[in-house]
Amino acid sequence: MSHSGSAQWRACIRDDRAAIRGAGIVLGDRHVLTCAHILLPQIAGAEARRPDQDFQVELVGHRAAGPAPRGRVSDGCWKPPQDDQRVDLALLGLAEPLPYGSGPVLRRLPSGARRAVRMFGFPATVPTGVWARTRLAGDGGPGGVWIQLDSEPTGPALEPGFSGTAVFDEETEHVLGIVVSYLAGRGSALSWMIPVETIIRYLPRVRGWVSGDSAVGSRWRRA
Known part of the structure; x- marks a missing residue:
């Protein structure tokens, strides 16, 4: 199957120095879902506090001249790893809406599925x-x-x-x-x-x- 259908939803997340922190997936025209741990400061003992900064969101399928869209963690959408490590989620809100698409189809997975x-x-x-x-x-x-x-x-x-x-x-x-x-x-x-x-x-806002x-x-x- 062609990879072109997923191209516009793939994102590379960078910090303010343009260093790659990880990846994300575009949802709708103004949000990017990712893991919380990639947004945390890269220093020993850093607290899992919600980052108060913007991140660059490089859109893999729409690389173009000019600055990449910027986003920061949306209110109520910061779920960092805790002691049991099972939650590690964040939803970035983009400063400006994207001019295309409505995002991919997210689907639940039945228990035992092997794909x-x-x-x-x-x-x-x-x-x-x-x-x-x-x-x-x-x-x-x-x-x-x-x-x-x-x-x-x-x-x-x-x-x-x-x-x-x-x-x-x-x-x-x-x-x-x-x-x-x-x-x-x-x-x-x-x-x-x-x-x-x-x-x-753990992140009910994604249900939409x-x-x-x-x-x-x-x-x-x-x-």
Whole structure:
């Protein structure tokens, strides 16, 4: 399937020095969903306070001359990692509305579904962005509310620069969640995503961009 349908929804998030902090996904014409941890100060012992600053949102499918759109965390949409680590979400509000589209289709994922998925991240070695492919392995992570992702043995593994990026279903192009974590160590095949169901549980404002009850049919339910 072509990647062009997802191009306008992919975002690279940079700080005020233009350093890449991670990835995000455009929702509607004025919001970007990402992980809270990529917005935190990169210093030891930093408190998980809501950042009082703007971030640059580079739109991958609409790179053009001129400054990138800027956004900051919307009121009530800062859900940083706590002691149990299960929540790691933030919703940026853009200073100006985007001139295109209404964002992708976010879909809930039924328990036990195994799907081939892909994601577009911005690792230090390929700052312009690179695709990675994985397969949903099942419930995991803190509290069992994340989904484990198993990388393809011949493709790139997830690493810094992928956090916050959308997880696209290979078959439907629906967004099933966002990448949140990976096993430390370059080349690891293990990573995790926060599925849509968990996102809307902790960040109800995102519910307005969710369509339907389930991302895939009943044939994908646990045997």
